[in-house]
Amino acid sequence: MAVLSIEKLNKTFKGGLFEKDRHVLRDVTFSLPEGQTSGFVGSNGAGKTTTIKCLFDFIRPDSGQINFFGAPLTSESKTRIGYLPERPYLYEFLTGMEFLRLHWNLCYGSAMxxxxxxxxxxxxxxxxxxARDRRLRTYSxxxxxRIGIAQAILTRPDxxxxxxPMSGxxxxxxxxxxxILRExxxxxxxxxxxxxxxxDMEELCTHLVVINRGQILYDGVLSSFMAEFQSLEKAFSVLKGKEEGRV
Structure with missing residues (x-):
């Protein structure tokens, strides 16, 4: 079963008075196999973060279907998902434990x-x-x-x-x-x-999704991908060239 499936996801950001509209996602379609590590790779600005924000309705897509565990996202299925954004907002006046308690209450309330x-x-x-009782303002x-990852794994998500997660x-x-990811x-x-x-993809992943300029270039098994191209760097260059009409 696919733990996440996306079909024909589109998103356009409206331009300003003298700017053109930006079609950021173009019929993005892929699925993630259960129990595997899937990498989502692309250049900066390729559409990775926009896609992920659409998953949780932080950004409303123009069209497309998103299913978690075979159905649209619900409050129940949210408890099965851990998430760390690219630039998490961390309340620096909280301690590590208080920060985790905040996320726990948002997820479960007092039910657990x-x-x-x-x-x-x-x-x-x-x-x-x-460092659990230190305030976040004192963290490096x-x-x-790592405290962001701690909140993502707090509920033992599926x-x-x-x-x-390793940027910077x-x-x-x-x-x-x-x-931590290997654990x-x-x-x-x-x-x-x-x-x-x-x-990072070569070290950790079994499945790969490649995106460039808002379009999916590859969705499949990493080993098959590597067998054809020998290295992800070479493969990504070739795929980008084909999609942009250079090859």
């Missing part, structure tokens, strides 16, 4: 009673347990990225969607985030993360 167990588990996974950039991190921070893979979580860094 095991917050502390889940919070401690998430904080230990991202190596922030000792890498720590802020599907984890991360938008550029130093090598140590990138390595730690990759280790989630072992738990059987379906992972979907975007990046413009092809090395």
């Amino acid at each position: 009673k095991d917050f502390h167990e889940r919070a401690h588990e998430a904080l230990k996974k991202v190596d922030l347990f000792e 950039k890498g720590m802020l990225q 599907l984890l969607i991360l938008d550029e 991190l130093d090598p140590d921070g990138r390595a730690m985030v990759k280790d 989630e893979q072992k738990r059987g979580v379906s992972l979907f993360f975007s990046s413009h860094l092809l090395q």
